[in-house]
Amino acid sequence: MKFMATKPPKTPASPSTPTYKPQKVDDGGTVVLERLPQKTKPPQMYQVVVLNDDYTPMEFVVMVIQEFFNKDRETATQIMLKIHLDGKGVCGVFSKDVAATKVDQVTEAARKHGHPLQCLSEPLE
C-alpha cells in the first residue's frame, strides 16, 4: 500500500526571497506592500596578491599565473611585470576558501621548485 503526503513539504524561503512589511489597507481598500531591505549580504571576497622578490625567475611567475589563475600568456606576463615593478599585484578575486586554496597552490609550487615566491589573500573593501 502506498501512502501519500497530505501536504506538500514546506520549502524554506530562499535568501533572495524579498520580505514585505505587514500589509496595510488604506481607506480605499487598496493593499500596499512595502518591500523591506534585503537581509542577506553578498559574501566577503578576497583578492589573491603575489609579491615581488629578487630571486624567483620571471618565467616561473608567468607560468604560475597562467596555471593557477587561468590567464593567457600575455595577461600573465603583464601581471608579472606589474608585480616586478610595483612590488605586488592582484592575480584574482575569489571567495575566502578558493582564495586560500590559490595561496596554498602557488606557495606549494614555488617551494617545490625552490623559489621564495610569496602569495597572500586579503579581504576586499
Ligand code: TYC
Ligand atoms: N623580480 C624577479 C626577477 O627579477 C621577477 C619576479 C616577478 C619575482 C614577480 C616575483 O612575483 C614576482 N627575477
